[in-house]
Amino acid sequence: MTRQIYLDNAATTAMVPEAVEAMLPFFTKAYGNPSSLYELGQSAKSALTDARERVAHHLNANPADIYFTGGGTESDNWALKATMEAYASKGKHLITSSIEHHAIMHTAEWLEKQGYEVTKLPVDEQGLVSPADLKAALRPDTTLVSIIMANNEIGTIQPISELAAIAHAGGALFHTDAVQALTHIPVDVQALGVDMLSASGHKFHGPKGVGLLYIRKGLKTKSFIHGGAQERKRRAGTENVPGIIGLVAALDWSMERFDERATHALALRDHLIERVLAEVEHVRLNGDRLLRLPNNANFSFQFVEGESLLLTLEQKGILASSGSACASGSLDPSHVLLAIGLPHEIAHGSLRLSLGEETTLDDIDYTVEAIKGVVTMLRAMSPLYEDFLQGKKPISAVH
Numbered sequence: 001m002t003r004q005i006y007l008d009n010a011a012t013t014a015m016v017p018e019a020v021e022a023m024l025p026f027f028t029k030a031y032g033n034p035s036s037l038y039e040l041g042q043s044a045k046s047a048l049t050d051a052r053e054r055v056a057h058h059l060n061a062n063p064a065d066i067y068f069t070g071g072g073t074e075s076d077n078w079a080l081k082a083t084m085e086a087y088a089s090k091g092k093h094l095i096t097s098s099i100e101h102h103a104i105m106h107t108a109e110w111l112e113k114q115g116y117e118v119t120k121l122p123v124d125e126q127g128l129v130s131p132a133d134l135k136a137a138l139r140p141d142t143t144l145v146s147i148i149m150a151n152n153e154i155g156t157i158q159p160i161s162e163l164a165a166i167a168h169a170g171g172a173l174f175h176t177d178a179v180q181a182l183t184h185i186p187v188d189v190q191a192l193g194v195d196m197l198s199a200s201g202h203k204f205h206g207p208k209g210v211g212l213l214y215i216r217k218g219l220k221t222k223s224f225i226h227g228g229a230q231e232r233k234r235r236a237g238t239e240n241v242p243g244i245i246g247l248v249a250a251l252d253w254s255m256e257r258f259d260e261r262a263t264h265a266l267a268l269r270d271h272l273i274e275r276v277l278a279e280v281e282h283v284r285l286n287g288d289r290l291l292r293l294p295n296n297a298n299f300s301f302q303f304v305e306g307e308s309l310l311l312t313l314e315q316k317g318i319l320a321s322s323g324s325a326c327a328s329g330s331l332d333p334s335h336v337l338l339a340i341g342l343p344h345e346i347a348h349g350s351l352r353l354s355l356g357e358e359t360t361l362d363d364i365d366y367t368v369e370a371i372k373g374v375v376t377m378l379r380a381m382s383p384l385y386e387d388f389l390q391g392k393k394p395i396s397a398v399h
């Protein structure tokens, strides 16, 4: 059997057995509806209460400010749509960045079609939003600023507490999509000073289809899903009790191992980055070298097609991700890679490797060797590389 090395933990993660086990009783034994008054329902309700308290503890939040949702995408939609609507009389201006996840980017585009105005802040070549740019973009009618905490493609970590303070000084609210950040870097809603924060269970070894939105007390956000009185009348629908229990068990598991997980990922990530930059020609690292997620590496290989690279690596058992939005049926390079200034042809040769707790040094060395072989092979078939070797085409700035 070919070896499988899963280096796509930013796409999703395997559930930890502890989380699966914690969920199981809630399917067949403790299956009551938390809104039912008899004991079977009330025990599900008390499990939910406990889950909310544990999430709140990890985020340094008040349990009453934690709302469970159907995932990161829903949390992002809620934060943007309901807040912009609730504060429309104050103003209809939203500020976000040019490197948001699609869940924010496409929601902002939808809001624009509804008559809201959106400013997308640029980023520098490391993918960092400039606090001065935010300051300059704030207007009296700016209601909300939403900036991703750690980017899902290039791993760059934004100065969220500084950006949130600037937004507040300008009279705007602040939301962050912390889906990639939570359990990898410290996420403390008080220290960050954010008004809302999104997270998702399946990015930290919990189940898919369950997430959360932190909404600071006093915020005038509207109900997002209309129906029953669940989630303090703000998000109707019978609670996904097993999912929420799984999310919390996975969060507990990850946070208990926070330091060792970060140390492990960081050492492997740096080894990976150092080897690739030293041993492969015409390659660049995307994202900030230091202000990046401990488990993220993202490279662009010139004269290589990202899709071909991915498929060939898969034949060697390595599962990763490229910088093309192939899921949408187009081969446009990712908006994130274009926003950091990569020319199309370089963005096309991109590869994201996101490490997990089970990743070993041997996996990384095997992956580096595989990348070297595949890149050499693909370049040998590339007419552009041929032209470059014959001096017909100057190399664009990489590295």
Ligand SMILES: *Cc1c(COP(=O)(O)O)cnc(C)c1O
Pocket (backbone or CB within 6 Å): 010, 011, 070, 071, 072, 073, 074, 076, 101, 103, 148, 150, 151, 152, 177, 178, 179, 180, 200, 201, 202, 203, 209, 210, 211
């Ligand atoms: C995965 C992801 C989302 C979407 O979360 P889902 O739970 O898959 O809907 C949103 N934002 C970021 C940064 C992500 O990485």
